[in-house]
Amino acid sequence: xxxxxxxxxxxxxxxxxxxxxxxxxxxxxxxxxxxxxxxxxxxxxxxxxxxxxxxxxxxxxxxxxxxxxxxxxxxxxxxxxxxxxxxxxxxxxxxxxxxxxxxxxxxxxxxxxxxxxxxxxxxxxxxxxxxxxxxxxxxxxxxxxxxxxxxxxxxxxxxxxxxxxxxxxxxxxxxxx
Amino acid sequence: xxxxxxxxxxxxxxxxxxxxxxxxxxxxxxxxxxxxxxxxxxxxxxxxxxxxxxxxxxxxxxxxxxxxxxxxxxxxxxxxxxxxxxxxxxxxxxxxxxxxxxxxxxxxxxxxxxxxxxxxxxxxxxxxxxxxxxxxxxxxxxxxxxxxxxxxxxxxxxxxxxxxxxxxxxxxxxxx
Numbered sequence: 001x002x003x004x005x006x007x008x009x010x011x012x013x014x015x016x017x018x019x020x021x022x023x024x025x026x027x028x029x030x031x032x033x034x035x036x037x038x039x040x041x042x043x044x045x046x047x048x049x050x051x052x053x054x055x056x057x058x059x060x061x062x063x064x065x066x067x068x069x070x071x072x073x074x075x076x077x078x079x080x081x082x083x084x085x086x087x088x089x090x091x092x093x094x095x096x097x098x099x100x101x102x103x104x105x106x107x108x109x110x111x112x113x114x115x116x117x118x119x120x121x122x123x124x125x126x127x128x129x130x131x132x133x134x135x136x137x138x139x140x141x142x143x144x145x146x147x148x149x150x151x152x153x154x155x156x157x158x159x160x161x162x163x164x165x166x167x168x169x170x171x172x173x174x175x176x177x
Numbered sequence: 178x179x180x181x182x183x184x185x186x187x188x189x190x191x192x193x194x195x196x197x198x199x200x201x202x203x204x205x206x207x208x209x210x211x212x213x214x215x216x217x218x219x220x221x222x223x224x225x226x227x228x229x230x231x232x233x234x235x236x237x238x239x240x241x242x243x244x245x246x247x248x249x250x251x252x253x254x255x256x257x258x259x260x261x262x263x264x265x266x267x268x269x270x271x272x273x274x275x276x277x278x279x280x281x282x283x284x285x286x287x288x289x290x291x292x293x294x295x296x297x298x299x300x301x302x303x304x305x306x307x308x309x310x311x312x313x314x315x316x317x318x319x320x321x322x323x324x325x326x327x328x329x330x331x332x333x334x335x336x337x338x339x340x341x342x343x344x345x346x347x348x349x350x351x352x353x
Contacts, residue, residue: 023227036214036239071245078182079214079241079340100189106184106237110337119233142227164281164344164353 004153007074010044012107014114014149016067017051017088021143025102027063027090028052029145033071036080036102044071069147078161082107085147086118103141108151109163115148178243179345180213183276189233190257192332193269198232199223201256202270204240204276207249208304212232212302215240223260231335238338247350251276254317255311255334267306267323270331273318277340279353285336290328 016029028158052068073082084107088100104117156163183204190198202220221234223344242251254273258266277283292309294302302308316322345352 054241077214077241078184079239081182081184081239083237104237105239106186106339108269119235160343160347162280162345162353163339164279164341 003054005158007076008156008159008161009154010082010107011075011152012155014068014147016065017063017146017148019063019088019143019145020061021063021088021090021100022061023142024090025063026052027100029086029087030089031069033082033086034085035073035082036075036077038077039073039080039082041062042072042074042104045069046071048116065160069149081109082171084147085133086147088143088145100133103145105147108149111151111153113148113150116146116156118147119143121129126154151155178245180343180347181241181244182337182341182343183238183240183242184341185238185282185336186236186238187238187255188335188337189224189231189235190332190334191230191231193257194257194331195234195259195261195269196230196339197225197260198238199258199260200271201258202238202253202272204235204251204252204253204312206242206244207246209246210242210244210249211241213241227281244276250278250335252318253336254314255287256314256317257290257332257334261306265306265326268305268308268310271311271317272334274336280340280347281353282337282339285338287334287336289333291331291333293327293329311313 019027021027028046029050047071048067050065053063053065055063057060083104085102085104087102089102091096092098092112094141105116105118131138187200187202190200200221211345217240221236224232224234226232252273252275253271258270259269260266268291270291272287272289274285274287292311293299294309298309311317342352
């Protein structure tokens, strides 16, 4: 008699598509993943740095990266579900790279295609240097990063987890003002 | 034992008279529920958006419960506060919502309210800020003493929460 699976797999492939930052140009982004102790990446690339991109002249002021993201995780427990952390960097007036914003979003939970917009927050470096907790951080949110993912899971149902309807893939647009 | 995972974000808030907002949140469950991993309360950072009228927190939420019963299904209660330029904190609104009971990803909008004082207190509030606050957070998510309150509507909190249920079918519970 075959025993049931003890781990489930989460396979995500997608891209960091583009960003809109009204006040900044010549930006690149870094991505990485944050996940709980019960999770481990099995294949794919855990961290990446994109190219530097500029806004097109005239027309839409969008910064396009089209930067691929591919990763597979295995886990025994949905607690600590992976989040992708995106940091956007650009030059300051002296030409040094400074951070323009951080954003994090959980990877999608059900199989299908997902299209999401995420708002990086700009953190005042002086407050971060004081080492205080998130409760006393003041941030200014500006700009928006768009990512799209395709998700496939394996054995999540066999282990008894119900993540909602996955009979039809859904594209979900995040609320944008 | 049946298990419930609540994973998502408190995305932000909109519709409030001023920016520079933060949110204190907490989750309340009944006696049959046991927290296995995660924290049930927290506070976001203060966000002061430059370009928009929506404040973004993107505060992550990840909780794992085991439960023996359906009573006391988790309720999330929220308090939105405003931090002014002098560093004083002023209450902007209370709200609560039940965590959805169907598995899947839910986009939620929670309307907030704040207690209305006497007309003297309202005039004071207009000039100096401040205003009446609830002494006990249980009034936010409880209904028994609400009839004593007079409140005014404030903005709303945006959340995205994913609910994952485990082993509910084993106990004959239908949730979708």
